[in-house]
Amino acid sequence: MITALLLPLLTYALFLVWYGGRGRPLVEKEINDFLALITSRGIDREDPELFEALKRLLSRDDGREFVMVNLIKYREKAAYPPGSPYGDNAIEADKRYARAFFPHLLRYGNVPVFISRRSGSFIEPQRAEPWQVVAMIRYRSRRDFIRSVRAVVGKDVMIHKWAAIDTTHVFPVRPLFSFIAVRWAVAALIAVVASFAYSFAVAG
Numbered sequence: 247m248i249t250a251l252l253l254p255l256l257t258y259a260l261f262l263v264w265y266g267g268r269g270r271p272l273v274e275k276e277i278n279d280f281l282a283l284i285t286s287r288g289i290d291r292e293d294p295e296l297f298e299a300l301k302r303l304l305s306r307d308d309g310r311e312f313v314m315v316n317l318i319k320y321r322e323k324a325a326y327p328p329g330s331p332y333g334d335n336a337i338e339a340d341k342r343y344a345r346a347f348f349p350h351l352l353r354y355g356n357v358p359v360f361i362s363r364r365s366g367s368f369i370e371p372q373r374a375e376p377w378q379v380v381a382m383i384r385y386r387s388r389r390d391f392i393r394s395v396r397a398v399v400g401k402d403v404m405i406h407k408w409a410a411i412d413t414t415h416v417f418p419v420r421p422l423f424s425f426i427a428v429r430w431a432v433a434a435l436i437a438v439v440a441s442f443a444y445s446f447a448v449a450g
Contacts, residue, residue, distance in 0.1 A: 254440035261432055266355050266386040267311035277304045280392045287399055303418065307388040310420070313359060314391075317415040318379040324409040336410045343406035350397040355386035359426065375413050384428075 281301065284290060290297040323334040332339065351357065360382040385391045398404065 254436045258433055258436050261436075262429070264355050265428065265432075266390075269309040269387045269389060271309040272304055272307040272389055272392075276389065276392075277301075280304070280396065283396060283399060304388055304392065309387055309389070311384060311386055312388070312418045312420050314383045314385060314416060314418050316379075316381040316383065317375070317377040318381065318411055319375055319413040320378055320410055321412040326405070326409045330409075332406075332409070336412075339406045339410035343403060343410065346401075346403040346406070347394070347398055350394045351383065353397070354390040354393045356390055356394055357384050357428075358382070359384045375415070377415075 281290075281297075281304075284297060284300065318340075320336040320340065322336070324332065324336045324339040326332050326334070326339070332342070348358070358381065360380070362380050364376075364378050364380075385394075
């Protein structure tokens with residue numbers, strides 16, 4: 247009986263440690279070390295706007311979880327460098343990026359919340375970008391955001407992302423209200439599984 251109670255509690259405790267969401271803010275050294283890594287890869291010269299955006303994102307850290315909204319428009323053909331062994335299918339290029347990057351997201355408690363393709367039009371301002379994909383990624387913290395990015399820098403992973411994407415708009419949000427209560431959902435799932443397991447053990 248004690249084991250049947252302790253095992254689900256331990257499982258849930260391990261999940262809470264992995265999922266996190268309430269950490270300490272980044273310190274200046276962590277930010278500077280990451281920016282130095284980005285600089286060593288030449289990103290500050292190749293894409294100064296992205297470099298400045300990273301600095302702004304990291305300077306406003308409070309240590310809490312957040313959701314990154316990605317609005318994406320694909321290229322008509324993937325823009326790989328000349329001589330690349332990959333084809334010109336932009337969707338396939340984005341899939342290569344996802345397969346390489348998502349394991350590093352999950353490693354640090356960062357999970358996709360919502361990914362969808364556009365299915366039509368409704369209200370649009372003039373000259374609005376025709377976004378094709380909306381993706382929302384939950385990050386455990388900005389610290390875990392840079393951990394995920396650091397894991398792929400210099401490993402020819404981002405080449406797939408930029409080969410696929412023509413235009414993108416990316417910004418962090420913090421939900422004011424959401425029906426997606428991950429912690430409660432996992433707790434309920436563990437409770438149901440533990441209940442069934444206990445019932446089968448008693449019946450057997």
